Amino acid sequence: MEMIHVILWLIYPYTIMVIVVMGLVWQYDIAKVLEDSDVNLKTSLFLRKTITSVMSLSFITGLAVIFSSNIPNDPEHLFIWFMSLLQFNPDMNVIMNISILSQVHLFLVLTLVLLLSFTKYISFLFNPHRYIKFQLVKKINKL
Known part of the structure; x- marks a missing residue:
């Protein structure tokens, strides 16, 4: 097993889990601090463009995985890998056997x-x- 695989499929997912949890904690903590304040936290334009780009690429590759007929067991293998990750016993053989x-x-x-964990939209x-509900209220307020 190469070091890049250990970084990608062991260290990276656990790091993301920790950052997401901290993003959620920070969001609720900052909401209490800013409750009386008129400060509005806005996501930077660069972060919004990056999130949009990554979301689009993820959507395209997701469609490609769905419509690719030669990889029918990949969703099942991804689920098994994800469950092993949640049980703190990741199975690297499963993730290495799925398609590129x-x-x-x-x-x-x-x-x-x-990337979402650095925005106010992580709770969504x-x-x-x-x-x-947030989108509906936003449209109503524009009227």
Whole structure:
């Protein structure tokens, strides 16, 4: 097993998990601090463009994985790898046996989650109904 595989499929996912948890903690902590303040935290233009680009690439590779007929077991292998990751016993053989396209897609999804943790939208990842409500309120306020 090469060092790049250890970094990509062991260290990187656990690092992202920690950063996402800290992003959630920071978001709720900063909300309490800014409750009385008129300060508005905005995501930088560069971060928004980067998130949009990574999301688009992730969507394209996801469609490619779905419509590629020669890799039917990759979603099952990804699920097994993810569950082994959550159990703190990652199975590197599973992730190494999936296609390169699926590996690229997984890397892009992990990177997207990492980038989202630096924005105020990280909570929408865990509560998607709040995002829909947020968008509706935003449209109503524009009227």
